Amino acid sequence: MRTLFEPKDSAVARELAQKVIKLADRCKEKTGVTPAFMEVCGSHTMALARSGIKLILQDHVRLLSGPGCPVCVTDQKQIDAMIEVAEAQNRIVCTFGDMMRVPGSKRSLLSAKTEGRDVRIVYSPLDAVRIAQENPDREVVFLGVGFETTVPVLAAALQLAELKQVENFSMWATTKLVQPVLRTLLSVKKVKIHGFLLPGHVSIVLGEQAYQFLADEFHMPGVITGFETVEMLSGIYKLLQMVLNDQPAILNNYKSVVRPDGNPIAQKIMNEFFTPCDETWRGMGMIPQSGLDIRDQYSHLNAKKKFNVTVGEPKKTLCRCGDMICGLATPDECILFGKACTPIHPVGPCMVSDEGSCSAYYAYMRKEG
Amino acid sequence: MCVGVPAKVIEKNEFTALVDVLGTKMEVGILFVPDVEIGEYVIVHAGQGMSIIDQTFAQASIEEWEKMARADII
Ligand code: SF4
Numbered sequence: 430m431r432t433l434f435e436p437k438d439s440a441v442a443r444e445l446a447q448k449v450i451k452l453a454d455r456c457k458e459k460t461g462v463t464p465a466f467m468e469v470c471g472s473h474t475m476a477l478a479r480s481g482i483k484l485i486l487q488d489h490v491r492l493l494s495g496p497g498c499p500v501c502v503t504d505q506k507q508i509d510a511m512i513e514v515a516e517a518q519n520r521i522v523c524t525f526g527d528m529m530r531v532p533g534s535k536r537s538l539l540s541a542k543t544e545g546r547d548v549r550i551v552y553s554p555l556d557a558v559r560i561a562q563e564n565p566d567r568e569v570v571f572l573g574v575g576f577e578t579t580v581p582v583l584a585a586a587l588q589l590a591e592l593k594q595v596e597n598f599s600m601w602a603t604t605k606l607v608q609p610v611l612r613t614l615l616s617v618k619k620v621k622i623h624g625f626l627l628p629g630h631v632s633i634v635l636g637e638q639a640y641q642f643l644a645d646e647f648h649m650p651g652v653i654t655g656f657e658t659v660e661m662l663s664g665i666y667k668l669l670q671m672v673l674n675d676q677p678a679i680l681n682n683y684k685s686v687v688r689p690d691g692n693p694i695a696q697k698i699m700n701e702f703f704t705p706c707d708e709t710w711r712g713m714g715m716i717p718q719s720g721l722d723i724r725d726q727y728s729h730l731n732a733k734k735k736f737n738v739t740v741g742e743p744k745k746t747l748c749r750c751g752d753m754i755c756g757l758a759t760p761d762e763c764i765l766f767g768k769a770c771t772p773i774h775p776v777g778p779c780m781v782s783d784e785g786s787c788s789a790y791y792a793y794m795r796k797e798g
Numbered sequence: 799m800c801v802g803v804p805a806k807v808i809e810k811n812e813f814t815a816l817v818d819v820l821g822t823k824m825e826v827g828i829l830f831v832p833d834v835e836i837g838e839y840v841i842v843h844a845g846q847g848m849s850i851i852d853q854t855f856a857q858a859s860i861e862e863w864e865k866m867a868r869a870d871i872i
């Protein structure tokens with residue numbers, strides 16, 4: 430039995446790409462416009478670019494990046510605050526690697542580290558709890574950025590700290606929820622798309638039902654999709670079919686991994702430690718109840734309550750990351766792209782993150798010269 | 799940060815498992831997938847197994863996509 434992908438799947442991918450192109454052209458004939466889909470997840474943005482799908486389909490299907498790269502959607506003031514956390518002496522700040530080079534108004538975490546602050550990249554938030562246990566005379570703060578996929582893991586770290594009574598551990602949580610932002614994109618930002626390629630990994634936790642409102646309230650199809658070339662192409666194929674037939678629905682094209690009800694164990698621990706809160710998104714402002722914060726009963730583990738961190742208004746730049754994550758611009762429409770802003774000298778988070786639209790475009794779609 | 803990778807479980811303990819990811823062995827948490835069995839694949843995110851890959855659905859999907867690739871579009 431074959432369960433994972435093998436080289437011969439590339440032949441299937443080529444065939445599928447041709448079918449997608451044919452279907453997309455039929456869609457355009459019928460509706461008069463090029464079909465446009467938004468990939469909600471940052472990992473999809475990178476995988477679609479790396480696999481060549483974005484390039485192959487570019488004259489037939491518009492694939493727009495959405496608000497799914499956790500670092501890119503984080504408001505600049507929060508980024509500045511997280512970098513400020515690292516300023517205090519006797520503190521160890523732990524983070525996922527993506528955050529290190531994100532430019533703050535004054536500097537990045539990486540430059541703070543270069544100048545002597547103790548900033549460490551960890552693979553798992555639970556590693557940060559262990560670091561706190563090994564350094565009982567220092568405060569250890571984990572910078573918890575992420576969507577519903579990551580929040581249960583953040584909760585597991587809080588649970589470990591609580592169980593082991595690690596008093597010198599806390600978390601600066603800046604988490605985001607997918608449903609409220611999709612609603613905002615459609616109802617406030619009025620983004621012009623025909624469907625969503627829905628995030629495979631967030632759906633592991635949330636399940637299929639979480640997106641039904643897209644079809645019911647917005648007449649918008651969505652396909653939960655994995656990250657292999659064939660998975661993404663078949664997801665786009667199914668979206669095109671639904672647009673052609675004007676039959677929007679939410680389909681699960683990642684059934685081997687995403688269950689109808691998601692992962693109830695992950696949901697339970699997430700709800701035990703976190704509660705909905707208002708969150709400010711880059712380029713979108715405050716969206717009510719669009720994030721999760723640590724529950725009051727665990728406020729001793731909440732770095733925002735434990736430490737007094739104040740930052741001024743962020744420095745203004747010409748960066749258009751806010752437009753990128755709303756599907757309102759593509760990287761080549763930013764005047765800084767490839768000139769003042771490159772992966773070596775990033776101006777905004779979309780050029781830093783492994784899931785950022787500008788970094789994907791720079792690596793795989795940039796026109797030379 | 800969000801990229802989950804399929805990992806094959808080769809040893810299982812109470813809260814953790816030893817997995818093989820394309821030849822590299824590492825320990826991951828199984829808090830969210832306590833029922834995982836040795837030999838099964840899990841999707842790993844930030845050091846935790848998040849979902850067990852259902853082999854029946856995986857096979858069915860591959861067949862569906864192959865059919866899709868062969869379909870006639872008039
Ligand atoms: S190219 Fe750079 S400056 Fe422009 S939107 Fe992207 S990250 Fe921001």
